[in-house]
Amino acid sequence: MNQSLFQQFAALVTQNFGIQLPPEKKALLESRLFKLKNDNMGRPELASDEAFLKYIREDKTSKGLAMLAEAITTHHTFFMREADHFSFYEKEVLPYLEKSIRDGDMRTWCAASSTGEEAYTLAMMLEDHFGSMPGWETTLLATDLSKDVLEIGKNGVYSAESVKTLPALWQNSYFHRTFDGKYQVVDRLRHKVLFRRFNLMTPVFPFKRPFHVIFCRNVMIYFDNTTRDNLVRKFAEFLEPGGYLFIGHSEVIDRHKSDFDYVMPSIYRKKGAFT
Ligand SMILES: C[S@@+](CC[C@H](N)C(=O)[O-])C[C@H]1O[C@@H](n2cnc3c(N)ncnc32)[C@H](O)[C@@H]1O
Numbered sequence: 396m397n398q399s400l401f402q403q404f405a406a407l408v409t410q411n412f413g414i415q416l417p418p419e420k421k422a423l424l425e426s427r428l429f430k431l432k433n434d435n436m437g438r439p440e441l442a443s444d445e446a447f448l449k450y451i452r453e454d455k456t457s458k459g460l461a462m463l464a465e466a467i468t469t470h471h472t473f474f475m476r477e478a479d480h481f482s483f484y485e486k487e488v489l490p491y492l493e494k495s496i497r498d499g500d501m502r503t504w505c506a507a508s509s510t511g512e513e514a515y516t517l518a519m520m521l522e523d524h525f526g527s528m529p530g531w532e533t534t535l536l537a538t539d540l541s542k543d544v545l546e547i548g549k550n551g552v553y554s555a556e557s558v559k560t561l562p563a564l565w566q567n568s569y570f571h572r573t574f575d576g577k578y579q580v581v582d583r584l585r586h587k588v589l590f591r592r593f594n595l596m597t598p599v600f601p602f603k604r605p606f607h608v609i610f611c612r613n614v615m616i617y618f619d620n621t622t623r624d625n626l627v628r629k630f631a632e633f634l635e636p637g638g639y640l641f642i643g644h645s646e647v648i649d650r651h652k653s654d655f656d657y658v659m660p661s662i663y664r665k666k667g668a669f670t
Pocket of ligand 1 (some may be wrong): 414468473506510541544596
């Protein structure tokens with residue numbers, strides 16, 4: 396791929412998904428587009444990189460852009476990733492919310508959820524904490540740009556290898572074995588997680604009520620500072636006062652420029668308190 400073509404793809408990716416593609420990512424883009432072409436043999440719009448670019452630009456349905464999103468996103472995730480976040484959520488956040496929320500309606504958003512391991516970890520904690528308490532409605536929204544990963548999340552089927560990091564009690568209570576030795580999240584938990592496609596670059600967020608907790612981990616590393624600051628501002632807008640924001644361990648937000656107080660590394664809290 397020549398430099399000009401790479402720059403045109405990179406500009407499309409940044410404008411639409413926020414993801415930066417610096418020059419050293421050219422080989423990555425090439426290999427992802429090569430794979431896309433191989434997986435879709437015979438489709439004229441993918442016959443060459445130039446044809447694909449033209450298709451994306453001319454296609455009114457956004458299907459080309461969606462294919463580009465699938466090709467360019469990186470979905471690496473695993474159960475209990477950055478485990479200290481989950482123990483803070485379990486030991487500090489949930490008891491606090493239990494005391495502070497009066498109407499029993501607790502809302503968590505797992506933004507950039509990838510294949511669902513992060514959302515299901517939160518779902519298991521919510522179930523452990525609130526499952527036997529009458530009067531609690533715990534909504535867990537899991538969103539991602541990629542439809543493919545959301546399908547995996549909805550099915551909730553994981554390898555024995557990936558589930559083995561979870562406590563035995565969870566493995567037994569929240570999963571059942573499939574005929575081929577995998578682990579599937581039990582229906583009652585799967586139905587508690589709402590998987591939806593959502594692009595974090597969407598100018599106006601459509602949520603009716605603010606969340607008490609937002610997890611948005613390991614996606615802002617792909618964004619530039621301005622995109623990240625704008626997103627953090629929107630998170631503040633869509634969090635209840637006193638609500639928590641969890642970001643990835645290698646990510647930072649400028650708390651002097653934002654509405655958040657620092658709690659501990661990669662955990663922030665929106666200024667104010669629940670009313
Ligand atoms: C590396 S995974 C992180 C998964 C999980 N949050 C974790 O920390 O393990 C990054 C995810 O961000 C998603 N993503 C990238 N750009 C996005 C965007 N603009 N809007 C929503 N999701 C996006 C990707 O599809 C991918 O699944």
